[in-house]
Amino acid sequence: MASHRRPKQPSRTRVTVLTTAAAAAVAFSANAANAAPSEKPSKDEVKSKVDKLYEEAEKASEKYNGAKEKQEKLEKQISTLQDNVARGQEDLNTLREGLGSMASAQYRTGGIDPSVALFLSSDPDDYLDKASAMDQLSSQQVEALKKVQEKQRSLAQQRKEAAEKLKDLADTRTELGKKKKEVQGKLGEAQKLLNTLTAKEKAALDAQQARASRASERSALDDNPGTSKPGSGYAGAAFAAAQGKIGSPYVYGAAGPSSFDCSGLTSWAYAQAGVSIPRTSEAQANAGTRIYSQSDLQVGDLVIFYGDFHHVGLYAGNGQVLHAPHSGAVVRYEAIGNMTFEFGVRI
Template sequence: MASHRRPKQPSRARVTVLTAAAATAVALSAQVSAHAAPAKPNKDEVKAQVDKLLDEQEQAAEKYNGAKEKADQLRKQADQLQDQVARGQERLNEVSSGLAAVAGDQYRQGGIDPSVRLMLSSDPDGYLSQASSFDQAASTQAETLKSLEDQQRRLSQQKQEAAAVLAELDSSTQALNDAKNEVKSKLEEAQSLLNTLSAADRLSITQGGGTASRGADRVDLSNLPQAGGYAGVAVSKALGKRGAPYVWGATGPGSFDCSGLMVWAYAQAGVSLPRTSQAQGSVGASVGTDWHNAQPGDLVVYYGDRHHVGMYIGGGMVVHAPHTGDVVKTMPVDAMPISTIRRV
């Protein structure tokens, strides 16, 4: 008869080890799942994030424009003050040399009182004329001393002014670099998001329809009202730059940012505009916020912080430089919230 052995039961210790191993495996599996790469964002999600980043980039770009304008002005002012200091030092040296010559002459004369020297002179007939000459010399010496004091005081003031301007320039340069770094950071972040998409999707976001592109360029220019004067020139020049790339900090003629396009277009008409969209939001006369009251050439400034600007061209449209990756184009005037409309 065959014998049947009862299967050996696993020991309690082995069961415990197996159970622990299984639990560990489950925990590790859960941990791996928790740290798995997040789901890839879809096109709409990327577009929303890119729109936000490009708006923030444009805000930083206008900060950069303002800081650069201020730094340029301060640098010019500092150069002028330093030139004044150099010229003042030259004048001070000249006065000092003249005073030194008078002192040297007195030393060579032995420091004798002029009247005593004249009384001991072998030419009494020349006493009066020489006395007059000594009086004039003394007067000249007094004037030289006063001029020396004035030059020293003026030079000291010029040096203080130059030092203050240079200190302000350092601060402005730091603000300029901070704004530049912020722009680059926003652009790098936006590009990183765009790189998760196909080339076609990237192009549709940066130059396609919707918020990211701020509108398509489909206006029929033949139906636009014709503006006259310098406003008409500015409109014509701005429209002539359609297709030029947006480059932050650029004022033409080959590339532009939003405020740079306004500056360049009006400069062609002989009108000087401030550099930033914020400053352009205070130029000229206010037309309010209702675009129906706008005329061709008016500046339409957008958002509460006024970080974007376009030029009204009529027909409910503006021409503007949208953002990095896009080109100068037209869009409906009310495609973004209007902060103010200004007539230059």
């Protein structure tokens, strides 16, 4: 017999779920069809973002330079302290041997009790007090023991200082690693952005920068007589040395002779003139007399940029600066107005 049972109807909940899913699918398809494809940033937008990343990288680079300089100073100080401690220990051993010899000689002549040797090896202060109270020490021994006490105190202080500097060195090395990682991260981001440009766009940016650099060089070298003041002997010699490095690549942490970062170039240039200035741009900002008016700048003066002093160059005359700009660039001339001028520094 044929069954006349009515087919089972879908539940209200199932119908609702299916309807909602279908509606969502239709809406998604419509949105996908109508959505505009993500636009590729323009050449100028990429340049602006890359310049910002380079500036951030340079800030980190100068912090890296500061940590590196501190590390080198600490390593020298620790080495000196450790050498002093080693020599001091030898002196202390010699003094103790001398005291032992005197004590032995006294014992052989029926003098001081040999048990006082315990005090010599453990606590000279206590030994001196007790033995003096018993009137068992000669003036020669008192003087020798005082020398032992002084040497022990000196050694203890030097060991403490060395331990503190070793801890400081460990912290500095940690900071150095962080700053290096930060610099590399910023440069990596910049490179990714540059890789989005076509070969033609990259060539256009390079040509644009080359034109600007040539214009700055002409402006500096073709300066009208009297417009810019010549630098002092040291400043002039430093500037001449830096001119010889035009075209050298920027490399963070580098201070010549084949590659430079901003403060690496200025410190190297002044070193060629026989003048030692600090390694970082922040420290160079305090290395001489500040010149706040651009009209008073002389060729070879340091020029400090940005509020945190993270960039420095050499004044080239006629409103131009000779500097190592950033990663991906070379030592070149540039208009001071392209950056935020803070002040000059005359060494």
